[in-house]
Structures are given as C-alpha cells and as structure tokens.
Amino acid sequence: MSHTAEASVVNDCSPTNTEPSVIVLAKRVFRDWEHLRVYYVLILGGFAMLLAIPGAIHNGSYLLTLRGIVDIAEVGIVANICYFTGPISETYVRWLGYEQKWVRWFLFVGGTLLSVVQVLFTLGSVVASAAASIPN
Secondary structure: OOHHHHHHHHHHOOOOOOOOOHHHHHHHHHHHHHHHHHHHHHHHHHHHHHHHOEOOEOOHHHHHOHHHHHHHHHHHHHHHHHHOHHHHHHHHHHHOOOOOOHHHHHHHHHHHHHHHHHHHHHHHHHHHHHHHHOOO
C-alpha cells in the first residue's frame, strides 16, 4: 500500500469524520426500539392470554396453573431475546448508510408476526402435551 493510500485510511478513521460512530447510532436505534417493546409485549401477552381463556383451546386453562405460568415466562424470555434481532438488524442497515424509516416498521411488524406465530405454536404445543399427560 502506498503512503497516500495509508494516509487516506488513517484519515477515514480520524475523529474529524462526520459520520456517527456505531455506538452513537446503536444507542439511538435501541432507544427507539425500547418504545416499541411496550407494544410488542402487549401484543404477545394478549395472544398468550387468549390461549388461557377456558374453551379457547382444549385444556387452555392449563396456562393459568403454576407450571403454565412458568411456560409462559420461558416463551416470553425467548421472545424478548428474539426481539433484539430488530434493533441489531436496523443498526447494521443504518451503519451501511440506509436511513429509511420503513426498515424499522418492516422489521417490527415482520418480527412481531413471527413471534405471534411462535407463541401460538409453542404455548399450543405445551397445552397439548399437558393434556396428553393427564390420565383419563
């Protein structure tokens, strides 16, 4: 690498570069996503509670037992870990220079829909396995 090429690389990493650092960018993105987390939890919690309504699904009242609440908590922890893929992905996209608002909404709506499906299948299978283990 020539001396001028080395100098340009050094200059790109200098503190005078006007682009925000990844840390500043990530803080802004994660803070904005934390506001969306409230809606995410309400949506998923609503679907989980729909499954617990007696008669909504066979043996749905199982979710109101201590073991059922533990199962809901486990699914909630996994769902919140998966939630982080949204702000991580958006930070990466913005770091690459794409600043469109629809990216956040696409990731949020798409991720929330996938999480709703995960909640319905996971808690539905938990209830089904609990029903199968109860002797007739």
